[in-house]
Every structure is written in structure tokens, then in C-alpha cells.
Amino acid sequence: MKLTRRKLFQKFGLLSFGLLLPKWLGAQTNRKQHPELVILHTNDTHSQIDPLPANHSKYPNQGGILARAAMIAQYREQHPHVLLLDAGDFFQGTPYFNRFHGVLEMKLMSELGYDVATLGNHDFDIGVDGFMNAQQHAQFKFVNANYDFGQTPMAAVIQPYHIIEKGRYKIGIFGLGIDLNGLVPQSNFEGIAIKDPFESAAAVIEELKDAKCNLIICLSHLGYQYEDKSKPSDVLLAEQVSGIDVILGGHTHTFMQAPTKVTQQDGHTVWIHQVGWAGVRLGAIEVTEHKMNFLQKIIH
Amino acid sequence: MIKYFLYSIVGASLMACSACFTPTFQIEAQTVVGVQNTDPELVEMLQPYQDTLHTEFDAFVAATPEALVLSRPSSNLMNWCADAVLSSQTANKRFSEPVICLLNAGGLRSSFGAGKLTLADFYKLMPFDNRLVWVHLPVSKISEIEKYLSKSGGEPMANCVFVNGRLQIPSLLSSHDYIWVLTSDFLANGGDQMNFFLGLEKQETNILLRDIFIETAKNQGVLVLDAQSRYSK
Numbered sequence: 001m002k003l004t005r006r007k008l009f010q011k012f013g014l015l016s017f018g019l020l021l022p023k024w025l026g027a028q029t030n031r032k033q034h035p036e037l038v039i040l041h042t043n044d045t046h047s048q049i050d051p052l053p054a055n056h057s058k059y060p061n062q063g064g065i066l067a068r069a070a071m072i073a074q075y076r077e078q079h080p081h082v083l084l085l086d087a088g089d090f091f092q093g094t095p096y097f098n099r100f101h102g103v104l105e106m107k108l109m110s111e112l113g114y115d116v117a118t119l120g121n122h123d124f125d126i127g128v129d130g131f132m133n134a135q136q137h138a139q140f141k142f143v144n145a146n147y148d149f150g151q152t153p154m155a156a157v158i159q160p161y162h163i164i165e166k167g168r169y170k171i172g173i174f175g176l177g178i179d180l181n182g183l184v185p186q187s188n189f190e191g192i193a194i195k196d197p198f199e200s201a202a203a204v205i206e207e208l209k210d211a212k213c214n215l216i217i218c219l220s221h222l223g224y225q226y227e228d229k230s231k232p233s234d235v236l237l238a239e240q241v242s243g244i245d246v247i248l249g250g251h252t253h254t255f256m257q258a259p260t261k262v263t264q265q266d267g268h269t270v271w272i273h274q275v276g277w278a279g280v281r282l283g284a285i286e287v288t289e290h291k292m293n294f295l296q297k298i299i300h
Numbered sequence: 301m302i303k304y305f306l307y308s309i310v311g312a313s314l315m316a317c318s319a320c321f322t323p324t325f326q327i328e329a330q331t332v333v334g335v336q337n338t339d340p341e342l343v344e345m346l347q348p349y350q351d352t353l354h355t356e357f358d359a360f361v362a363a364t365p366e367a368l369v370l371s372r373p374s375s376n377l378m379n380w381c382a383d384a385v386l387s388s389q390t391a392n393k394r395f396s397e398p399v400i401c402l403l404n405a406g407g408l409r410s411s412f413g414a415g416k417l418t419l420a421d422f423y424k425l426m427p428f429d430n431r432l433v434w435v436h437l438p439v440s441k442i443s444e445i446e447k448y449l450s451k452s453g454g455e456p457m458a459n460c461v462f463v464n465g466r467l468q469i470p471s472l473l474s475s476h477d478y479i480w481v482l483t484s485d486f487l488a489n490g491g492d493q494m495n496f497f498l499g500l501e502k503q504e505t506n507i508l509l510r511d512i513f514i515e516t517a518k519n520q521g522v523l524v525l526d527a528q529s530r531y532s533k
Contacts, residue, residue: 057369066343067338092428093409095356095357095420096353098427111341
């Protein structure tokens with residue numbers, strides 16, 4: 001068949017369209033995949049303000065508040081909707097804590113722009129009065145749903161949950177803490193009653209659903225999982241309590257190779273993530289409409 | 301036209317496939333160099349705290365020829381700490397009843413790298429202000445310690461070893477009804493579920509475990525290490 005100029009134009013015009021189409025589709029796909037929300041998280045930073053020493057056996061020169069700050073700033077430059085969360089035990093572990101009694105940790109977390117934190121057992125190491133003194137320097141929220149702070153001054157500054165709106169997400173964030181008995185001297189949490197974490201979680205989730213939250217995050221200091229499978233843990237929480245989307249854990253200092261996916265009986269998926277200790281990793285969850293990418297950034 | 305439409309689809313498919321898969325998890329190694337990228341205000345805010353800390357905590361205490369690692373069931377660091385506590389109390393003294401040391405691995409918070417050790421290193425090892433306590437423990441309660449150790453998978457201990465589920469105390473004779481256990485006030489009050497200490501006769505001291513470690517290290521100059529395992533199930 002002899003090709004006329006018109007037919008040739010038609011044929012190669014369509015072919016060109018065919019070649020350009022995927023690029024356009026790809027661009028659309030990339031646009032859709034650009035995270036609508038980035039959730040950054042830490043746990044068990046344990047007053048590690050400086051990087052770990054060069055002769056550290058596992059994580060030499062890693063961590064440090066300045067490098068963490070730079071990484072967080074980089075995220076904020078690139079993404080309009082960033083959440084910064086901590087799953088507890090920000091106190092205790094270096095002489096900074098012994099010397100400044102938690103004040104520096106609170107100031108630095110505020111400077112870094114933390115939104116919400118929950119409490120770990122070591123955050124009671126200077127007792128209620130010590131915590132209250134340090135938290136005066138905190139410009140972020142504290143959440144815990146299973147400690148009854150009773151008449152202690154902590155009742156005024158720690159709420160069961162906190163709701164933040166970012167873009168089209170209404171995010172309900174609540175906290176759960178480990179049983180302090182046997183972990184913390186009684187005198188350090190006098191007047192605080194420890195409630196069942198799962199019952200507390202179920203109650204608070206109902207409130208968050210009533211408030212029309214479309215993303216529910218639990219900041220947990222229960223620990224990832226224990227040999228005694230009946231001991232409250234993040235895995236057990238994910239299996240037994242419905243309605244949580246993401247559990248950001250702490251306490252067991254677990255360096256996870258991948259987030260744990262738990263599919264509940266009703267088909268709902270719960271993701272569990274934890275990033276070791278000492279601030280040597282920054283967890284980053286990039287949320288799009290149908291997907292969450294979990295990353296662990298090595299802070300170096 | 302159908303043929304040309306098919307060309308388009310095939311072309312689109314070939315080029316689009318590379319973007320189909322996105323991993324749901326990855327570990328990303330990202331180096332952030334602090335100096336260029338760091339907020340100068342943050343550096344300025346931190347500086348006085350760092351200066352204070354370096355002035356007060358950078359003092360040389362001792363050296364170690366090799367790393368001291370905190371690792372269950374038994375490790376050179378766990379042994380060194382328990383030995384330090386025991387020897388600080390029993391050196392050149394005789395007791396009518398056996399004396400052992402039992403601490404908790406969870407109470408030791410950091411390993412030591414090889415080389416020079418500063419005051420800061422000892423604060424990282426023992427950040428808690430735990431004090432030494434003598435607990436008078438009936439021999440009949442040793443079985444509770446054995447159950448505990450079986451479950452916990454090993455704790456720092458001295459003047460005893462845990463073998464096949466039994467606590468072997470060389471100095472324990474059949475005539476003994478009690479032993480003395482050197483431990484921390486936290487554990488003596490049932491911390492870390494060491495409930496076998498509850499309700500027993502105790503002799504409190506005002507000596508910080510951290511101070512014992514520092515003094516022992518200073519006296520040794522170069523840490524005396526024992527890597528022999530003291531725990532086997």
C-alpha cells in the first residue's frame with residue numbers, strides 16, 4: 001500500500017500519541033502518589049541529644065538532635081502536611097537528663113516542632129513534680145488514654161487524645177502507656193491509676209469516630225510483643241481492638257525490618273511501626289489515598 | 301484505525317509498566333550533614349547545654365582494652381558491674397553467710413566501646429540514682445530466684461552462676477539458712493518483678509551504684525574483664 005502524506009501523518013501522529021500517553025499518565029500517577037500527608041515519628045530517644053559515639057558497637061555516629069532537626073526540616077520544605085509524633089521515653093539515658101532534668105529535651109522537641117507525644121515509663125523517672133517542671137517548656141501535646149491522673153497536676157496537661165487536621169485528613173491521635181508497676185518506683189507515680197489499655201483504647205476510638213476522624217493513630221508505649229503473648233503489646237492491641245489505622249510503638253526498642261500488618265476480622269488493616277531507640281532512626285510514613293509507604297531514615 | 305489504537309495501547313503499556321510497582325516499605329539510608337543544613341538558632345540554643353555537659357562530664361575515668369557489651373544471658377559488662385558491686389562491699393572482709401550480687405540487665409543502659417571511658421560513659425551505663433541495698437534472703441527463697449532467672453534469660457550476678465536452672469553459690473553450705481544479696485533499692489522493692497525480695501530484712505545504704513562503678517573503674521585504671529558466661533540453661 002502506498003502511503004500518502006496524510007496517511008503517514010495519521011499513522012505516526014497516533015504512534016506519537018501512543019508514546020506520549022504513558023508519560024502523561026505517569027505524570028498523573030506521580031501527582032496522585034505525591035504524599036498528601038507525611039507522618040514522622042520517633043520513640044525511646046532517651047535524652048540522646050548528641051550523636052552516638054564513633055566507637056559505638058552498633059550505630060557509630062548515628063542519631064543526634066541536629067541531624068534529626070535537619071531531616072525533619074527537609075520534609076517540611078517538601079511537604080505541606082507533616083505530622084511529628086513521639087511514642088515515649090524521651091527522658092533518661094544520658095547525662096543531659098541527669099544534669100538538666102528533662103528541660104532540654106522538652107525545649108528541643110518544641111524547637112523541632114513535635115505535635116504530639118505519649119509517655120513512656122522513663123518519663124516518670126523524676127516523678128510527677130519533675131515531669132511537671134520539665135513540661136513547662138513543651139509546646140506540644142501529651143496524650144495518654146489509660147492512665148488516670150486523678151488529682152495529680154499531670155491531669156491538666158495530658159489528654160486521652162488530640163485531633164489535628166492536615167489537608168483532607170482529620171487525624172485522631174491517642175496514647176497508651178505500659179503498666180508502671182514494677183518498672184517505676186511507686187513514689188514516682190503516686191496518685192496515678194493504671195487502667196486496662198485495650199478497654200481505654202476502645203473507648204477513645206469511639207470518641208474519635210464520633211468526631212469524624214478519618215485516620216486514627218495510636219502512640220503506644222506498650223512494647224511491640226512479648227514471650228508472654230497475653231501481656232498487652234502492640235501486636236495484641238492490633239489484633240483485639242478495632243478501629244486503629246496505625247500503631248506507632250515504643251518501649252521494646254525494636255528496629256523493625258518492615259512494618260507489621262495485622263488484618264482484623266472485619267478486614268480492616270492495622271499497621272505497626274517502631275524505630276529502635278536513641279534517635280538513630282526517623283520513621284516516615286508517606287500517606288496517599290490508598291497507600292502508606294513506610295520508611296526508616298538513618299539519622300547520620 | 302483499530303490497528304493504530306492498538307499501537308497506542310502497546311506503546312503506553314511498555315512505557316508505563318516500570319512505574320506499576322511501588323514498595324510499601326523500604327529502609328532509606330540518608331545522610332544529613334548537620335553543619336550546612338542545621339538551623340543556626342537551634343545550634344545556638346544547644347551550645348550552652350553542651351558546654352556545661354562537656355565541662356562536667358568529659359573527665360577521664362578509666363580505659364578498657366576491649367568493648368564491654370551489654371547482652372543477655374551473660375556478658376563481660378554484666379559480669380564487670382556485678383563484680384564491682386560485690387568487691388566494693390566484700391573485699392578484705394569475712395562474712396558468716398554467703399554474699400552474692402544480683403542486679404538487672406535492664407538497669408544497665410549502655411555498652412562501652414573500647415578505649416577511654418569518661419564520666420559521661422558511666423552515667424549512660426547507670427543513669428538511674430539507684431542505691432545499694434543488702435537483702436537478707438532465706439535459702440528457701442533461692443528457688444524463686446532460679447525461676448526468675450529461667451524466665452528472664454540472665455541478669456548480672458557475681459559469686460554465683462546459673463547452670464541448668466539452678467543457682468550455684470560456691471560458698472553456700474548446708475548449715476546456712478540465709479544468704480546476703482547485694483542489689484539496688486529499685487529491685488529490693490520488687491522492681492522488674494523481683495518480688496522475691498519483698499518483705500525481707502534489708503540494710504539500706506546511701507551508696508549509688510553508679511558511684512561504685514566509677515570508683516572501681518578508677519581503682520582498676522584499665523578495666524579487669526571476665527567474659528566467662530555465668531548463665532546456661
